[in-house]
Amino acid sequence: MSEASELLRLQEIDLELMRTKNTAEALPQRQKVAAARAAAKKVAGELTKIVGQRKDLEIELADLDDSKRFFSEKVTEIQDGTYNQDFRSAQDMEYNLATLAKKIEKCDYDTEHLLPRLETVERAEKNARALTEKLEREEAAQVASFKQAMDKITEQVKTLAFERERIVADLPASIVTSYEAARKRFGGVAVETLVGNRPSACRVALQPSSFTDIRRSGAEVTTCPYCKRILVVTNEEA
The missing domain is CATH 1.10.287 (Helix Hairpins)
Incomplete structure (x- = not known):
């Protein structure tokens, strides 16, 4: 399982744990x-x-x-x-x-x-x-x-x-640290995916230059330039 997939699954687990606590x-x-x-x-x-x-x-x-x-x-x-x-x-x-x-x-x-x-x-x-x-x-x-x-x-x-x-x-310790900080800051939603040119959580359309830079980097895990959440980019989305 890739780091991107593991991050998404980690967030799913944490959100499910939050729902379970509320339940x-x-x-x-x-x-x-x-x-x-x-x-x-x-x-x-x-x-x-x-x-x-x-x-x-x-x-x-x-x-x-x-x-x-x-x-x-x-x-x-x-x-x-x-x-x-x-x-x-x-x-x-x-x-x-x-x-x-x-x-x-x-x-x-x-x-x-x-x-x-x-x-x-x-x-x-x-x-x-x-x-x-x-x-x-x-x-x-x-x-x-x-x-x-x-x-x-x-x-x-x-x-x-x-x-x-x-x-x-x-997961690398640095990514876990970033994830935990974002999770605390954003109430659980620390990871978002790129849908077209819009991150799924903040929904702010990326500037063409930012979008191009993300595509060129080829990285599956980066940081949203707007909300600073962890941004997951899949091949299909990029």
Whole structure:
């Protein structure tokens, strides 16, 4: 393979490597994984709040149940005559029983209103946990898909890099230095070909004298007099 052909192939490889890098950065799985993680983080925050609400309601209901049990036991003790308190009259006993009955009724009332709230919170917790599991599965699927795509890209990069190393080793060091400088300066397009009397990249028509000089030199690799890229001249073009 001639130096001209190797230079053109080197540029093809480098441009393909650039496209491959852009492809890797633009993989849709990357954004989907990030979106799933962001959603999972948000759901986790909501779930923490919901669990806290459920526990508060459960504690409140347990306290109400304990209070009701306590008041009910006192009623039983009064009715059985085992309550350790002297009642001066039946009226005092009836008053205490009525007071306890109101407290028990208040416990029942509060419990009745808290239970629907607990059911709502439990339902919200169940839904949040189900959504968390769904997001975890989605993230795992996208991570696996991303890894598969990246493995394929990595293999392509390895193949291209191996070929690039071979070409660079075959080319003269001076040409490689010029190529790397032009590649950095022009964003990857360091080599252009002569099409008629126009270089393929800068598209500025060569002056007749410049065109004649290039033809007479017989060189396949020269420098564009305008943009200073490496200019490849094939026999057909010259």
